[in-house]
Amino acid sequence: MDRNRLARQVALQKQSLFDQGYIDQQFIQVEELQDVSSPNFVEEIVTSYYQDTSRLIVNIEQALERRPLDFDQLDRYIYQLNGRSTSFGARKVIAEGALFREYCEAENAEGCKTTFQQLKTEYATLKRKLEAYFQLARQARLAETASRPM
Amino acid sequence: MENGFSSPRSESFPAGLRVLVVDDDPTWLKILEKMLKKCSYEVTICGLAREALKLLRERKDGYDIVISDVNMPDMDGFKLLEHVGLEMDLPVIMMSVDGETSRVMKGVQHGACDYLLKPIRMKELRNIWQHVFRKKIHEIRDIEHHESFEGIRLSINGSEFSDDCIMFSGEDLTSFKKRKDFQNKYDERDYGDHSSTKKHRVVWSVDLHQKFVKAVNQIGFDKVGPKKILDLMNVPWLTRENVASHLQKYRLYLIRLQKENDLKASFGGIKHSDVPSKDTSGGFGLQSSIHTNQNDVANDRDQFSGSNFYGQDLDAKNHDGDREEIVLEPKPDSKKPLTADVPDPQDTRCSQMSFDHSSASLGSDVNYTEFDCSIPKQYPWSECPEVQSKQEHKLLLQLEDGFSQQLPCVPQHYIEIDQLQSGRDISSPIKNEPVLVRCKSHRESHISPKETAIDDFSVQPKSLTAYHQSFEPSSTAISSMKPQAVDLSCITDLESCQRNLISPTDSTFPPFNEDLTVCWLQGDFLNKNFGLPNMEFADYSDHGFVADIPVHLYDTLTSDYECPYDPTEYPIVDQGLFIL
Numbered sequence: 001m002d003r004n005r006l007a008r009q010v011a012l013q014k015q016s017l018f019d020q021g022y023i024d025q026q027f028i029q030v031e032e033l034q035d036v037s038s039p040n041f042v043e044e045i046v047t048s049y050y051q052d053t054s055r056l057i058v059n060i061e062q063a064l065e066r067r068p069l070d071f072d073q074l075d076r077y078i079y080q081l082n083g084r085s086t087s088f089g090a091r092k093v094i095a096e097g098a099l100f101r102e103y104c105e106a107e108n109a110e111g112c113k114t115t116f117q118q119l120k121t122e123y124a125t126l127k128r129k130l131e132a133y134f135q136l137a138r139q140a141r142l143a144e145t146a147s148r149p150m
Numbered sequence: 151m152e153n154g155f156s157s158p159r160s161e162s163f164p165a166g167l168r169v170l171v172v173d174d175d176p177t178w179l180k181i182l183e184k185m186l187k188k189c190s191y192e193v194t195i196c197g198l199a200r201e202a203l204k205l206l207r208e209r210k211d212g213y214d215i216v217i218s219d220v221n222m223p224d225m226d227g228f229k230l231l232e233h234v235g236l237e238m239d240l241p242v243i244m245m246s247v248d249g250e251t252s253r254v255m256k257g258v259q260h261g262a263c264d265y266l267l268k269p270i271r272m273k274e275l276r277n278i279w280q281h282v283f284r285k286k287i288h289e290i291r292d293i294e295h296h297e298s299f300e301g302i303r304l305s306i307n308g309s310e311f312s313d314d315c316i317m318f319s320g321e322d323l324t325s326f327k328k329r330k331d332f333q334n335k336y337d338e339r340d341y342g343d344h345s346s347t348k349k350h351r352v353v354w355s356v357d358l359h360q361k362f363v364k365a366v367n368q369i370g371f372d373k374v375g376p377k378k379i380l381d382l383m384n385v386p387w388l389t390r391e392n393v394a395s396h397l398q399k400y401r402l403y404l405i406r407l408q409k410e411n412d413l414k415a416s417f418g419g420i421k422h423s424d425v426p427s428k429d430t431s432g433g434f435g436l437q438s439s440i441h442t443n444q445n446d447v448a449n450d451r452d453q454f455s456g457s458n459f460y461g462q463d464l465d466a467k468n469h470d471g472d473r474e475e476i477v478l479e480p481k482p483d484s485k486k487p488l489t490a491d492v493p494d495p496q497d498t499r500c501s502q503m504s505f506d507h508s509s510a511s512l513g514s515d516v517n518y519t520e521f522d523c524s525i526p527k528q529y530p531w532s533e534c535p536e537v538q539s540k541q542e543h544k545l546l547l548q549l550e551d552g553f554s555q556q557l558p559c560v561p562q563h564y565i566e567i568d569q570l571q572s573g574r575d576i577s578s579p580i581k582n583e584p585v586l587v588r589c590k591s592h593r594e595s596h597i598s599p600k601e602t603a604i605d606d607f608s609v610q611p612k613s614l615t616a617y618h619q620s621f622e623p624s625s626t627a628i629s630s631m632k633p634q635a636v637d638l639s640c641i642t643d644l645e646s647c648q649r650n651l652i653s654p655t656d657s658t659f660p661p662f663n664e665d666l667t668v669c670w671l672q673g674d675f676l677n678k679n680f681g682l683p684n685m686e687f688a689d690y691s692d693h694g695f696v697a698d699i700p701v702h703l704y705d706t707l708t709s710d711y712e713c714p715y716d717p718t719e720y721p722i723v724d725q726g727l728f729i730l
Contacts, residue, residue: 026269029269029271029272030181032272033181033184033185033188038184041184044180045177045180045181048176048177048180049177052175052176052177076221079221079247079248080174080175080221082247083175083178083219083221083246083247083268084175084177084178086247086268086269087175087177087178087181087268087269088177088181089269
């Protein structure tokens with residue numbers, strides 16, 4: 001019972017994340033790579049992402065403090081961040097990142113700063129939501145395993 | 151980093167395809183690794199471009215394909231692409247989050263066989279084996295072409311036939327060999343066996359080539375045949391096919407040289423106007439790079455010389471005036487047939503080279519391509535002598551042709567280069583390998599010039615460097631092509647060579663005259679320390695042609711692209727190379 005309920009909850013939550021535009025099809029692609037050897041693969045990927053990009057975020061923030069702004073450098077940073085964000089379909093973060101890149105190309109300092117704030121918000125929000133999702137998914141998997149006949 | 155290259159592919163292709171993934175993004179590396187494993191491929195992941203190159207060089211036949219991101223912290227992805235294409239001749243797939251046409255085009259120009267956009271899906275990865283397969287097919291075709299040609303000639307000469315060659319018709323031979331070779335190639339590949347006895351993988355070192363030439367001369371060029379040569383050479387591990395293939399190339403080389411000579415005589419010098427001195431973004435990849443290298447002997451790059459070649463360094467140094475002289479003489483048709491064959495034996499290479507070089511007198515293109523096929527992909531020029539041999543082989547092949555006939559004016563270029571270059575000292579030891587011309591040139595040119603940083607890869611430049619040294623050229627990929635390998639003793643073997651040999655006393659070359667070609671032949675070059683690979687052609691500024699030469703070398707490679715291949719131009723390079 002519990003197992004089924006949990007499984008349903010997981011599915012619903014995932015659907016909700018999709019509907020709200022937090023994640024896209026790539027998330028499913030990565031999820032499909034999960035198997036017996038790596039049942040938490042998506043979670044591993046997302047964890048790796050946040051670890052790897054945390055420094056990038058800080059770098060961009062610092063770069064935005066400089067006067068004048070080095071748009072080339074900013075562009076390089078955001079290019080890196082965008083690449084990583086595509087790994088599991090962090091849709092909103094990607095969207096903000098693309099916008100940021102446009103402002104860099106246009107050398108619009110204000111646009112860059114504003115967009116970056118939005119990006120950071122999306123970045124943090126997604127992290128929270130995914131953490132909740134993964135927790136639920138783990139619970140569901142545990143329930144699944146527990147209920148299996150020995 | 152996972153190491154998956156050691157095991158041979160035991161399952162049927164494409165399962166077990168050995169993929170090297172290079173990306174600074176650890177997240178994507180994990181995903182790609184998982185995806186590729188699901189495709190039953192053998193995956194090795196790597197977070198740094200330099201590390202990847204190291205892996206590739208350590209195990210030249212350890213991978214079938216490379217997938218790399220364009221944006222790497224330690225090296226530009228395109229540079230890596232060039233290196234891989236030149237040194238290892240592996241298909242390379244680029245990845246990026248950015249799908250801008252200009253970037254994609256740049257990738258193609260640098261030799262990428264595909265360009266994937268992130269996020270990458272499984273189905274895209276499933277198909278990557280096609281690139282490996284395609285390359286093999288092309289290689290086989292190229293080799294066959296040579297073999298079939300050889301076969302036809304043999305039949306004409308009435309000399310011995312190889313057991314597995316059906317000599318009566320080119321087509322028969324081709325189809326037969328194609329089946330056989332492809333199977334051989336694949337089987338061999340499976341076990342990672344790339345010993346010299348492997349078909350078409352012989353490394354024609356200077357010594358070996360010398361033996362070959364000696365044998366040819368002994369028999370008499372007209373009566374020569376692979377079996378006779380093989381018997382005379384007395385090299386146990388060498389097969390008749392190896393010799394046949396080499397002879398083919400040698401003949402073509404000579405024909406080319408002859409034509410060049412004729413042309414030279416008529417034009418009184420080569421005008422190389424095509425070579426664009428500066429070319430950005432590798433449009434002229436080779437050309438530019440060559441020019442650049444030559445001119446700029448800058449060893450500051452620690453990257454793969456290839457990249458330099460590609461015009462990153464394009465430097466305005468080359469002086470058009472001078473270059474004009476070197477210009478590769480357009481090769482008349484001798485090369486044509488060859489070019490045809492080489493669709494893109496080495497896709498990556500060719501693509502790189504081909505960029506848009508307009509001028510590239512690609513005459514030598516053909517040659518290169520041909521050679522490429524038969525010669526192991528890697529350009530051995532990097533510090534190992536034997537590695538070089540492969541390259542050299544190529545060059546030799548090129549040169550050889552020239553040798554048997556009188557040395558074409560090509561050397562002139564070289565000579566010029568030397569003169570121009572004033573005494574740059576190339577520090578890297580140069581192997582005496584004959585300038586394995588063409589093949590190397592292309593590749594090497596790319597690579598070599600800037601090889602400084604890349605130790606391993608010195609292949610190319612070496613050949614070039616060698617050349618330079620004699621001429622005191624420090625740069626010039628071209629030079630390396632030639633002289634280096636020039637082994638005087640080899641030359642002496644060839645009557646015609648002797649005529650044209652000019653003893654190139656280090657850098658004192660007589661004004662260009664047809665006889666100069668010999669210059670490189672001089673043994674001096676051979677042992678000089680050419681600073682190879684990086685074709686530091688510092689003093690090139692005047693050597694217009696130097697630049698040219700490489701260009702055409704590249705051109706050959708680009709044969710599969712529509713490079714305006716101007717055969718006539720190529721010859722020059724070839725000659726230099728064969729000086730054995």
